[in-house]
Amino acid sequence: MAIRKILQYPEDEKLLRQKSHAVQKVDKRIRKLVKDLKDTLEDSFGAGLAAPQIGVHQRVALVKFGQEAEGGMREPITLINPQIISAGPDEKGFDGCLSIPGIVTWDTLRPSPLVFSALDERGETFQMEVSGIDARVVHHEIDHLDGILFLDRIKDFNKVYRSIETDDGEKLVSLASLKAKIEKEIFNTPIEKVLTKTR
Numbered sequence: 001m002a003i004r005k006i007l008q009y010p011e012d013e014k015l016l017r018q019k020s021h022a023v024q025k026v027d028k029r030i031r032k033l034v035k036d037l038k039d040t041l042e043d044s045f046g047a048g049l050a051a052p053q054i055g056v057h058q059r060v061a062l063v064k065f066g067q068e069a070e071g072g073m074r075e076p077i078t079l080i081n082p083q084i085i086s087a088g089p090d091e092k093g094f095d096g097c098l099s100i101p102g103i104v105t106w107d108t109l110r111p112s113p114l115v116f117s118a119l120d121e122r123g124e125t126f127q128m129e130v131s132g133i134d135a136r137v138v139h140h141e142i143d144h145l146d147g148i149l150f151l152d153r154i155k156d157f158n159k160v161y162r163s164i165e166t167d168d169g170e171k172l173v174s175l176a177s178l179k180a181k182i183e184k185e186i187f188n189t190p191i192e193k194v195l196t197k198t199r
């Protein structure tokens, strides 16, 4: 069991924005990485986790499908060197990230359906077609392998929310309305810098 530290934005931004290298061979080292990713994802509430999020810049990610299905999320699937084969039209939907905890949106554009191929843990190629939230998870994890964060896909920060604990329970507050607080407590950087951030 090896639960690794998940890198956090903005402290670990430099590492999170680094592009990952293609895996040359699915060997023992890669299978150990997959095991660590599984242990780490199991310990969280996430639907996916990419190797760069634990500081390893190899094109390896895990995705869990079925988060909106009746039976709930399924066991994680390993994607090594994932490649998008075809992508449907962009759809607006949910995004959140284990590296950006407490911040969510329903306003990022991601394609659905999505046909992709990848290698599995035995180094064998497989192909899948996914749609809706499952396509979003795959797209989000491939973004991580390219150093892209979901914040980069947001144009309107009125539609990004932070969950705040209140006496009445959890409440979602828009980031824009929290401008002063964000600068101070969340990003520790002027919000204008965050809003205009491009890669």
Ligand SMILES: [Zn+2]
Pocket (backbone or CB within 6 Å): 096, 097, 098, 099, 140, 144
């Ligand atoms: Zn993420």
